[in-house]
Every structure is written in structure tokens, then in C-alpha cells.
Amino acid sequence: MNMAEHIIDINHLVKRFGDNIILNDLSLSVSKGEVVVLIGPSGCGKSTLLRCLNGLEPIQGGTVMLHGEPVEHGKASLYNIRQKIGMVFQSYDLFPHMTVLKNITLSPLKVQNRSREEVTENAMALLKRVGLEDKANSYPSELSGGQKQRVAIVRSLIMNPDIMLLDEITAALDPEMVHEVLNVVLGLANSGTTMMIVTHEMAFAEAVADRVVFLDGGVIVEEGAPKEFFHDPKTERAQRFLKTFTYSR
Amino acid sequence: MDWSFIQKFAPMYVEAAVLTVTIGVIGILLAVVIGLVCALVKYYRIPVARQIVAVYIELSRNTPLIVQLFFLYFGLPKAGILLSSEACGIIGLAFLGGSYMAESFLSGLRSVGKVQLESAESLGLRRGQVMRYIVIPQAASVSVPALAANVIFLLKETSVFSAVSLADLMYVAKDLIGMYYNTGEALTMLVAAYLVIILPISIVFSVLERRMRRAGN
Amino acid sequence: MQGIEVLFMGNNMLRLLDGLWVTLRLSLISIGLSLVIGVVVGAVMLVKNPVVKAICRVYIEIVRIMPQLVWLFIIFFGITKLTGINLNGEMAAVIMLTIWGASEVGDLVRAAFTAIPKHQFESGLSLGLTRVQLYTYVIFPQAIRGLVPDIINLSTRMIKTTALVSLIGVTEVLKVGKQIIDANRFDYPNAALWVYAAIFLMYFLICFPLSLLSRKLTKKRGE
Numbered sequence: 001m002n003m004a005e006h007i008i009d010i011n012h013l014v015k016r017f018g019d020n021i022i023l024n025d026l027s028l029s030v031s032k033g034e035v036v037v038l039i040g041p042s043g044c045g046k047s048t049l050l051r052c053l054n055g056l057e058p059i060q061g062g063t064v065m066l067h068g069e070p071v072e073h074g075k076a077s078l079y080n081i082r083q084k085i086g087m088v089f090q091s092y093d094l095f096p097h098m099t100v101l102k103n104i105t106l107s108p109l110k111v112q113n114r115s116r117e118e119v120t121e122n123a124m125a126l127l128k129r130v131g132l133e134d135k136a137n138s139y140p141s142e143l144s145g146g147q148k149q150r151v152a153i154v155r156s157l158i159m160n161p162d163i164m165l166l167d168e169i170t171a172a173l174d175p176e177m178v179h180e181v182l183n184v185v186l187g188l189a190n191s192g193t194t195m196m197i198v199t200h201e202m203a204f205a206e207a208v209a210d211r212v213v214f215l216d217g218g219v220i221v222e223e224g225a226p227k228e229f230f231h232d233p234k235t236e237r238a239q240r241f242l243k244t245f246t247y248s249r
Numbered sequence: 250m251d252w253s254f255i256q257k258f259a260p261m262y263v264e265a266a267v268l269t270v271t272i273g274v275i276g277i278l279l280a281v282v283i284g285l286v287c288a289l290v291k292y293y294r295i296p297v298a299r300q301i302v303a304v305y306i307e308l309s310r311n312t313p314l315i316v317q318l319f320f321l322y323f324g325l326p327k328a329g330i331l332l333s334s335e336a337c338g339i340i341g342l343a344f345l346g347g348s349y350m351a352e353s354f355l356s357g358l359r360s361v362g363k364v365q366l367e368s369a370e371s372l373g374l375r376r377g378q379v380m381r382y383i384v385i386p387q388a389a390s391v392s393v394p395a396l397a398a399n400v401i402f403l404l405k406e407t408s409v410f411s412a413v414s415l416a417d418l419m420y421v422a423k424d425l426i427g428m429y430y431n432t433g434e435a436l437t438m439l440v441a442a443y444l445v446i447i448l449p450i451s452i453v454f455s456v457l458e459r460r461m462r463r464a465g466n
Numbered sequence: 467m468q469g470i471e472v473l474f475m476g477n478n479m480l481r482l483l484d485g486l487w488v489t490l491r492l493s494l495i496s497i498g499l500s501l502v503i504g505v506v507v508g509a510v511m512l513v514k515n516p517v518v519k520a521i522c523r524v525y526i527e528i529v530r531i532m533p534q535l536v537w538l539f540i541i542f543f544g545i546t547k548l549t550g551i552n553l554n555g556e557m558a559a560v561i562m563l564t565i566w567g568a569s570e571v572g573d574l575v576r577a578a579f580t581a582i583p584k585h586q587f588e589s590g591l592s593l594g595l596t597r598v599q600l601y602t603y604v605i606f607p608q609a610i611r612g613l614v615p616d617i618i619n620l621s622t623r624m625i626k627t628t629a630l631v632s633l634i635g636v637t638e639v640l641k642v643g644k645q646i647i648d649a650n651r652f653d654y655p656n657a658a659l660w661v662y663a664a665i666f667l668m669y670f671l672i673c674f675p676l677s678l679l680s681r682k683l684t685k686k687r688g689e
Contacts, residue, residue, distance in 0.1 A: 054371050083373035093368035097386045106382060107372035152368075159372065311622065311673035312666050313629035319640065320662040323647070327469070327659035408533035412633060419535060432547040436540055440532065447531055 004031040007067065007163050007194050008053060014061030015048055015218075022048045024218040025062070030163065033192045037205040037226070040215035041241060046198045047090075049215070050165045053196070054087050067162065083111055086156030090168040092148040094140040094155075100127070101136040104155045112159065119158070126154045130184050146177030150184055163194040170201060182208075202245050206230050214238050254434045258425060265421045266442045272335060272415070273407045276342025277400055283343060284350020291351070292358045302351070309348035315409045317341050322413040334415040341413075342403055349399045357392030358384060390461055397454035404447055418442050469656030473664055478646050482661075485642030486668055492556060492638070493625045496563030500624070501617070503564065504571020511576040522572065529569040535630050538562045542634045555636035563624055570620050578612040579605075615683040622673045622680070629669070639665055 008030040015023040022045045030036050038046040051057045053064055058073040065071070071081050094103050104123040108114045127133045130150040140148055149169050156164060166185065170178040182204045189195065189208050199205055205212060205226065212229040214222040214237075222235045233239045287302045309317075321337045332340065361384045369379045411420035418439055425435040473479055511522045529537070542558035545551065553561075582605060590600040632640035643661040650657045 056367055056371065079373055079375055082371055085371065087368070087371040089364055089368060091364050093364045095365065095369075095383055095387075097390075107374055110378055110382065111373040111375075155372065307674055307677070308670060311626075311677055312669045313626040315629045315632070316640065316662065316666050316669055319643075320659075320666050324659040324662040327656040405533040408535040409630065409633075419539070422539060426543050430547075432543045436544050439536060439539065443532055443536055451531065 004033070006030065007032055007034075008196070009065040009068075010049075010053070010062070011065070012062035013049075013052060013059060013064060015045070015052055015057060016060045022218055023052070026219060027062075028213065028220065030194060030196060032162075032194055035189045035193075035195045035197065035208055035210045036213055037209035037211070038196065038198045038213050038215055039200075039202070039205060039241075040221075044215045045218045046215050047167050050087070050167050050196060050198055053165060054082060054085050079111075083107075083159055084162045086159060086161035086164040088149065088152045088156055088164070088166050088169050090171045092140065092145060092152070092172070094143075094148055094151055096140050099137050099139055100132070100143070100151050103140070103151060104158055107155075108158055122158055123154070126157055127151075129187070130154055131180075144177060145173045146180045149173065149177075149181045153181075153184055153188075157188075157193075163196065164188065166195060166197045166199070168198050168200065170199070202230065202242075214241070216241070250437070251431060251434055254429070254431050255438060258421075258435075259438065261421050261425075262418065262438050262442050265416060265418045266446060268415065269407050269410070269417045270446060272338045272410065272417075273342065273404050276339045276407075277346055277403050279339065279343035280346025280350050280399075280403065281396070283347030284352075284354055287347060287351035288354030288358060291355055306348040306351060309345055314341055314345045314406050315412050317344060318409065318413045334410075334413050337413045338407070338410045338415050342407065345406065346399060346403045349402065350396065353392050353395035353399055354388075356395065357388030357390075360391040361387045393461060394454075394458045397458065401447060401451055401454070404450070405443075408443075469654045470660045472646070472650050472654040472657045473660055475650075475654075481642050481646065482639060482664065482668070485637065485639035488556075488636065488638040489628050489631075490625070490672070492559050492563070492631065492636075493621070493628045496560050496567055496628075497621050497624055499560070499564040500567025500571050500620075503568035505575055507568055507572030508575025508579070511572060512579055526569045526573055529566055534562065534566055534627050535633065537566065538630055538634060541565075555631060555634045558634060559628065559631040559636060563627065566627075567620065567624055571617065574613060574616045574620070575609075578609045578616075581612060582608050611687055615680045615687065618676055618680040618683070622676045625673060625676075626669065639668065 006029045008028075010026060010028045013023050013026045014021070026045075026049070028036075038049065040046050048057060052059050053066075053071065055064075055071045055073045055075075055078045063070055066081055066084060069077070069081060071085075072078065094100075095106070098106065101120070101123055104126070105116075105119045108119045108122070109116065124133060124136065127136055130153065132147060132150055132154075135143060135147060135151070140151075143151065152169075153164075153166075169185075170181050173181065178201065182201065185195070185197070185204075186208055197205070197208065207226075209226040211223060212226050213220055214229065214233075214235075216237050222229065222233060222238045224234075229238070230242065233242060287306065290298045290302045318337055318341045321332055321341055322334065325332060365383055365387070366379060369383045374382065407417065408419050410417045411423065414420075422435045422439040426432050429435075473482075507522055507525070510518055513519070538558060541562050542553060542555065545553055545558070586604060586608065587600065590604040595603065628638070629640060632638055635641075643665050647657045647661050
């Protein structure tokens with residue numbers, strides 16, 4: 001039915017830490033322009049999955065392909081592949097010794113060897129898009145958590161990645177800053193950016209996702225359109241998980 | 250205070266101070282090189298070399314310099330390795346200092362968090378680039394004050410060189426006390442000489458450190 | 467390369483160990499005195515009075531700027547000259563080590579107390595603890611936990627520094643080693659290699675376990 005070009009293909013992925021099986025024979029594909037949201041209880045392997053996609057973790061079985069090219073931990077080819085995968089982490093991971101602009105332009109200049117004028121112009125345009133054009137020359141320590149995460153998103157976007165991986169990017173933020181960051185992500189989704197998102201914000205997940213994937217115990221338990229998943233989950237495990245987000249006395 | 254005595258023997262102190270500083274500087278430079286290599290071996294967890302470095306660091310840190318020097322100067326010749334006093338001073342200081350420098354470099358390198366490395370890697374930066382643009386600039390602000398403290402510590406340690414018959418400041422002072430009993434003058438010149446060597450360095454380092462701390466924020 | 471037998475000839479090993487005990491005894495006495503005086507110095511530095519603080523700071527910095535061997539010479543030769551009192555080498559060694567050790571302990575004590583976050587005092591008081599209870603149950607235990615690894619570390623430094631006292635004629639392990647080497651000059655010309663290797667090892671066997679202990683406690687402290 002969906003003949004769109006696949007960006008990511010995960011086939012029978014197995015990830016273990018020692019004897020602990022984190023991801024068990026997991027297969028999943030992401031098409032161009034699609035936004036896939038991964039949810040599940042903590043420890044279900046969703047963050048590990050993102051890290052495997054970016055080659056930050058060695059895998060013990062199966063394959064991860066980006067545009068048909070294997071992503072392999074520790075291989076030289078990884079450097080080229082990583083430029084096409086943007087990743088934003090939970091903790092503020094800006095480089096503290098560089099200004100916002102330097103943070104953003106470092107890798108287009110050093111990795112992609114683009115010209116300084118073009119990169120700077122591009123960076124300023126992106127900063128404007130996330131509402132931080134006046135912070136270009138600030139240091140990370142002068143920014144709020146929400147501002148830092150928006151800069152981190154821009155730092156990945158400027159590489160023109162084929163896919164963005166967002167790993168619980170609002171989990172360490174104060175509640176009032178969550179919104180500004182998620183709005184940026186919604187904007188990206190609307191402009192057709194391919195994304196894989198791990199989040200605990202259920203309302204956001206429903207709004208941004210094209211497809212929701214529910215992971216538990218290292219396997220995909222249920223996946224489907226957000227509306228169906230959130231309002232009419234098929235599996236008992238998903239029902240139980242979603243119940244933990246509602247309160248009643 | 251007998252000024253004529255001071256005048257007469259001051260040149261001896263100058264000469265000795267030059268010797269102390271020369272050997273000190275060479276030894277410290279070698280210590281920095283050894284320390285950097287050891288720190289990188291430990292940081293990148295290079296097999297085998299890592300275990301050797303660990304043993305070296307423990308041996309170096311848990312024995313006094315004077316015993317190290319005695320072994321080099323009096324012991325090794327019996328195994329056919331003859332070293333001059335100067336060579337012993339340099340090797341001893343480098344052997345002792347290398348481990349201290351290694352720990353200072355390493356604590357700097359390790360102060361750069363894992364997330365920093367991962368986000369640099371996921372931006373496509375290569376290992377060398379991660380080192381150069383991300384790790385070293387951040388590690389420096391932790392390492393430099395510790396390295397500076399080591400330099401001062403090692404300069405002070407040079408005072409035991411006289412034990413292996415190096416004609417350094419202590420040697421001259423002890424000689425003069427033994428020969429002329431002008432203890433007050435001999436000791437005053439000794440203190441003055443060490444102050445001239447250590448005080449400026451110590452002041453420069455503390456100014457440097459304060460400036461770096463400010464830049465780090 | 468032979469000649470290692472010299473270590474086990476007659477009572478040579480016993481003599482070396484005797485010498486080592488002289489070293490350790492001097493270290494232990496100095497460490498003990500340093501702790502007592504250092505705690506007082508540290509406590510005085512926590513006082514808000516800027517003049518008192520400055521005096522302590524100056525004491526610590528003056529001690530720190532000079533090599534310990536220079537201090538040893540000043541005390542051993544200088545005091546004798548100045549006062550006419552004939553200090554023996556062991557006393558000079560203990561005085562030097564204590565003046566130095568106390569300054570370091572003082573600085574550590576001060577640092578350990580200033581490192582305790584303010585909210586520890588506040589939450590202790592807000593639980594209704596009296597001042598005395600606050601210090602007994604909350605503040606002292608934390609400060610001591612922070613101090614112990616550093617004190618052990620300082621002790622290894624002091625033990626290593628005690629090796630210097632052979633240079634003012636104290637008959638400790640290095641001096642005994644030299645006597646053994648001299649006495650066996652003809653029978654065992656290689657004695658120096660083994661004797662100094664043995665002394666090297668002795669220092670290592672004393673200091674290494676202490677370093678390990680200090681590291682373990684530092685980790686436990688959560689750094």
C-alpha cells in the first residue's frame with residue numbers, strides 16, 4: 001500500500017547488554033517524510049533503539065540500513081552515514097566552550113567542508129525559525145533548557161539530515177519550556193522532516209505522529225495510527241500502559 | 250648578617266640555581282610528555298599498554314624521589330647501567346613527574362562527559378576532530394591548574410638532587426655550612442634562591458588559573 | 467647481577483626493617499601531631515575574622531612555597547645556630563613534618579567544612595535539631611567522611627617525605643642501607659642494587675595499600 005521510499009530499514013535487530021536482551025528480533029521501517037513516535041515503559045529499549053540507528057551501540061544481530069547502506073558501530077563508513085542522521089539527546093549536549101553559532105556551524109564547516117558564509121547564513125535562518133536569532137553569540141550557560149534544546153535541534157538540522165532522531169528531548173526540561181521545544185518539532189513535522197521520536201508526552205505524540213510504535217520488553221507490541229492507538233488500543237499491554245497516564249481517585 | 254660572605258658566595262648560588270632550574274625544566278618537560286602518553290593510553294583503554302601504565306603510575310607515586318634517585322645513581326651501575334648525576338636527576342624527576350602529569354591530563358580528559366562525545370560523534374565529527382574541537386578545549390580548563398600545581402611540586406622536589414651529588418642549591422648550602430659555619434647567611438641565600446625560582450612561577454600560574462576560570466564561565 | 471643474598475645475610479634484613487621502623491615512627495608521630503594541630507588551624511580558619519584567616523593563610527602559603535628539605539635544613543641547622551640548643555636529627559624531622567603536616571591538615575579541614583552545602587545546615591535545623599545535634603549527627607559525619615581519604619593521602623606524602631631525614635644524619639632505612647652496602651663492599655660489590663631495590667619496594671608496600679584505601683574511600687564518598 002505505501003510505496004514511499006524507505007529512509008531507515010531495521011531488520012531482525014538484536015541488542016544485548018551481557019545476558020540482558022534489550023531489543024529482540026525487532027523489524028521496523030521509516031518512510032520519507034514520516035514521523036514515527038516510539039513509546040513504551042522505561043527500560044523497554046526505545047532509547048537504545050535510537051542509539052543503534054546512529055551506530056552509538058554495537059548490535060548483536062540483524063541489520064540497520066540507511067538508504068540501503070548498513071549502519072555499523074565502529075566502522076569507518078559510519079562517519080559519512082552519521083552526517084545524514086541528526087540526533088538530539090535528552091540532556092543538554094551543547095558544547096559549553098563554544099557560542100551558539102559556533103556550536104551550530106562546527107560540523108558543517110569541519111565535516112561537510114561547506115563555505116563559512118553559506119553555513120553562517122543557513123545557521124542564522126534556522127535560528128530565526130526557532131526564534132533564537134538574537135542568541136547566536138551567547139554561550140550555552142546563558143540559555144534556558146528549552147533554548148538549549150532548540151539550538152541542539154538546529155545544530156542537527158543544519159547538516160540536512162535524511163532523518164532526525166529525538167531522544168526524550170523534553171524529559172529534562174521544566175514544564176513551561178516543554179511547549180516551546182515541542183512546537184519546533186511540530187513545525188518540522190509539518191514541513192515534511194522525517195523523524196523518529198522517543199517521548200513521554202502523550203498529547204504531543206498524538207499530535208505529531210504519523211505512526212505510533214509501542215515497544216515493551218524489546219519487541220513491538222502494537223503499532224498504528226495515533227488516533228487508533230491512543231483511543232482504541234488493541235493489546236492489553238498497551239491499554240495498561242496508557243492507563244498509567246490518567247489519574248482518578 | 251655577614252654581607253661580605255654573602256657577596257663572596259652568591260655566585261655559587263646563582264650557578265647552582267641555574268643547574269637546578271635547567272635539570273628541573275628538562276625533567277618536567279619529559280614528565281609532561283610521559284604524562285600525556287600515559288593519559289592517552291588510559292583514556293583510550295589501549296590493551297597491555299594500559300596495564301603497564303597502571304603499574305608505572307603506582308610505582309612512581311608510592312615511592313619517595315630520593316629512593317628512586319638512590320636506586321638510579323648507586324644501584325643501577327651495579328647492573329652495568331652507569332648514569333651521571335645530571336642524568337639521574339632528569340630521569341628521576343621525569344619518572345616521578347610523569348605519573349602526576351598523567352593523572353592531571355586524565356582527569357581533564359575524563360571531565361568531558363559521554364554525551365558531549367556522543368553528540369560530537371553523531372554530528373559526523375571524526376575521532377581526531379572530536380579530540381581537537383570538543384575534548385581538548387574543555388579538558389584544558391580542568392587540567393591546566395593541576396599541571397601547574399605539578400610543575401611547582403616538581404620544582405620543589407629538585408631539592409633532593411644533592412643526594413646524588415648534583416651541585417645544586419642544597420648542596421652548596423650544606424657545603425658552606427659545613428665549611429664556614431655561616432649558617433644564617435647560607436640558609437638565607439638558600440631561601441632567597443628558591444623564592445626567586447618558585448615565587449614568580451607560582452604567581453603567574455595563579456593569575457593564569459583565575460583568568461581561565463573566568464573564561465570558562 | 468647476583469648479590470641478592472646480601473639482603474638475607476646475617477641480620478641485614480632485620481637491620482633494614484629496624485631502619486624502616488625509625489622512618490615509620492617519625493612519620494606516625496608527625497602525622498599524629500599534625501592532626502591535632504591541623505584541626506585547630508582548620509577550625510580557626512572557619513572563624514569569620516578576616517585577620518585570623520589571613521594569618522592562617524599566610525602560614526599555609528609560606529610553608530608550601532619552600533621545599534620540605536629547605537625547611538628541614540632551616541630547622542636542623544638554623545635553630546641550633548640561633549638558640550644554641552642542639553636539636554638532634556629526629557627532633558628536627560618531627561618539627562619539620564609537623565609544621566608542614568599541620569598546615570596541610572588545616573587546609574583540608576577548612577575545605578571539608580566549606581564543602582558541606584548550606585542546605586544541609588538549613589534542613590537539619592528545620593527538622594528541629596539543636597546546634598549540637600546538628601553538628602553531631604549531620605555536619606561532623608559528613609566532614610569526616612570527606613576528610614578521611616585526604617588525610618590518608620597526606621599520610622602517604624608524609625611517609626615519603628620522611629625519607630629526606632637521612633640527609634641530616636638520622637639513621638633510618640636509607641642510612642642503614644648505606645651501612646650494609648659499605649660493610650659488604652668486598653664480598654658483595656653489587657649490594658647497592660639490591661639494597662636500594664629492597665628499600666624502594668618497602669616504601670611501595672607501605673604507601674600503595676594506603677593509596678588504594680584512600681582511593682576506595684574517595685569513590686565511596688561519591689566523586
